[in-house]
Amino acid sequence: MLAQQKQDILESLKNAVAPIIAGTELNPTLALERPRDPSHGDVACNIAMQIAKPLKKNPRELAQQIVDALIAQQNPLIASAELAGPGFINLRVTPAAKQAVVKTILQLREKFGKGDKGTGKKVIVEFVSANPTGPLHVGHGRQGALGDALSALLEAQNFAVTREFYYNDAGVQIGNLAVSVQARAKGLKPGDAEWPEAAYNGEYIAEIAQDFLAKKTVTASNGAPVTGSGDVQDIESIRQFAVTYLRNEQDIDLLAFGVKFDNYYLESSLYSDGKVEAAVDALIAAGKTYEQDGALWLRTTEYGDDKDRVMKKSDGTYTYFVPDVAYHIVKWQRGFTQAINVQGSDHHGTIARVRAGLQAVNQGIPQAYPDYVLHKMVTVMKDGAEVKISKRAGSYVTVRDLIEWSGGGDVVRGRDAVRFFLISRKADTEFVFDVDVALANSDENPVYYVHYAHARICRMLAQYTESEEELLALKDVDLSPLTAPREALLLQKLAEYPETLEKALDELGPHQVAFYLRELAGELHSYYNAERVLVDDQPTKLARLALILATRQVLRNGLSLIGVSAPNQM
Numbered sequence: 001m002l003a004q005q006k007q008d009i010l011e012s013l014k015n016a017v018a019p020i021i022a023g024t025e026l027n028p029t030l031a032l033e034r035p036r037d038p039s040h041g042d043v044a045c046n047i048a049m050q051i052a053k054p055l056k057k058n059p060r061e062l063a064q065q066i067v068d069a070l071i072a073q074q075n076p077l078i079a080s081a082e083l084a085g086p087g088f089i090n091l092r093v094t095p096a097a098k099q100a101v102v103k104t105i106l107q108l109r110e111k112f113g114k115g116d117k118g119t120g121k122k123v124i125v126e127f128v129s130a131n132p133t134g135p136l137h138v139g140h141g142r143q144g145a146l147g148d149a150l151s152a153l154l155e156a157q158n159f160a161v162t163r164e165f166y167y168n169d170a171g172v173q174i175g176n177l178a179v180s181v182q183a184r185a186k187g188l189k190p191g192d193a194e195w196p197e198a199a200y201n202g203e204y205i206a207e208i209a210q211d212f213l214a215k216k217t218v219t220a221s222n223g224a225p226v227t228g229s230g231d232v233q234d235i236e237s238i239r240q241f242a243v244t245y246l247r248n249e250q251d252i253d254l255l256a257f258g259v260k261f262d263n264y265y266l267e268s269s270l271y272s273d274g275k276v277e278a279a280v281d282a283l284i285a286a287g288k289t290y291e292q293d294g295a296l297w298l299r300t301t302e303y304g305d306d307k308d309r310v311m312k313k314s315d316g317t318y319t320y321f322v323p324d325v326a327y328h329i330v331k332w333q334r335g336f337t338q339a340i341n342v343q344g345s346d347h348h349g350t351i352a353r354v355r356a357g358l359q360a361v362n363q364g365i366p367q368a369y370p371d372y373v374l375h376k377m378v379t380v381m382k383d384g385a386e387v388k389i390s391k392r393a394g395s396y397v398t399v400r401d402l403i404e405w406s407g408g409g410d411v412v413r414g415r416d417a418v419r420f421f422l423i424s425r426k427a428d429t430e431f432v433f434d435v436d437v438a439l440a441n442s443d444e445n446p447v448y449y450v451h452y453a454h455a456r457i458c459r460m461l462a463q464y465t466e467s468e469e470e471l472l473a474l475k476d477v478d479l480s481p482l483t484a485p486r487e488a489l490l491l492q493k494l495a496e497y498p499e500t501l502e503k504a505l506d507e508l509g510p511h512q513v514a515f516y517l518r519e520l521a522g523e524l525h526s527y528y529n530a531e532r533v534l535v536d537d538q539p540t541k542l543a544r545l546a547l548i549l550a551t552r553q554v555l556r557n558g559l560s561l562i563g564v565s566a567p568n569q570m
Contacts, residue, residue, distance in 0.1 A: 041090035059087030106475035118159030184209035220247030325357030339370035
């Protein structure tokens, strides 16, 4: 059922219960649940069992009273109401109520499933945020798929969403990058006696060194062009060139992955703009710090952390969570009342201290700010064996590798497979990405399974007409012939789409969209095998065409949300 239909039925239940609890202080929660056994009805309510004990009455007798009152109201959505078990009320809705979802979908089209819960609210979603020290790896890919889908879910509820990439362009790793490129530029290579111990070994380091020596110019998103000086002794020039070079590389990776960002934020700017220093001063002024052993400490235990944390080491450098605190203060000051970070599970330890720092500055930031979606590792399997490295990256599988392998040379197919697969499991579960499955043209491949459902519908509609006008006219057909069992199941699944999107957003779990799409595809395939669409009877044919057209629309809407294409043919 659609949300409005549920509200109408709940209102009828409320009216039926009102005389029973009149004069009491009872304020029971009315809710509809789907019975485990479909033969028991379409929805059920346990309200009689909720109020029986405080009223000191038999729950079955109360349930019968409520059933009688419901029937007397003659709600056009309710076909029948009956007592069951210890006091459940089972309801069956009318066929017309079930069929109404088709007209709703065909009228709203791409707007079906969208809402307005986020109207007037700004939210920032930070994801990928890779150090500019190498190509994006599959973990970054999982973040990209999760973060982009989560952003789309927020936009579907009318939130004003900003997708942000935070560049960690300051710190030890950037220094190691510069030293690595410098060593390559001097003609050294991994394995040489003089090769730096902490250097990056991938082939991409040699490519950067070669372009630096050739004095090439590189540009990255939200950045000025940088030209290599060619001077192997100029470590600062090497650092700037290497960082910009790799930011551009990551831009290319993201383009291939179909992920776009609204803003790029540099960690280095937090220092140059005085944001880190301002955050530290605010914490000191709030009395939440102390000095010990030559270091500055934050009293994070006051906010639930297991021990206080060092903010500023005895050598004068800040620990890594301090710029994170400054960055999130900036997010709050930019007007983002909600912030969501999609990060690897190795960031779990920073949650308490970042939130503690934000509470300690006393700027009215909510206790649970920001929200975190932490994902676990991705294991890549290919040709029946685990793949741990790629030649170019040197120590890990890149997103670009995965797209190329999963598409068999077809970039769109590869991107679709990678995005669907990486979103198809709950973020906090480990995931095995099997390239062989991604390439399979079988039901075993969930992307193929969903794509084939969409293409199958397109083929049936094309057999009926090539006219878009005729297809649009299906929104006005009589849907009463849709009474077959498989039609009822498909109608029910279509009606679940808006609720699925809301639940996925509430739980910050975009994997639920992938689950839903696979289930919807399954219902479509089962319906196709059970019933003919292009039958001789005209009213039945038109009603069934409207049903599959609505199904195609929902498949398109859901695939679009997770950044996957909807092919018309396979």
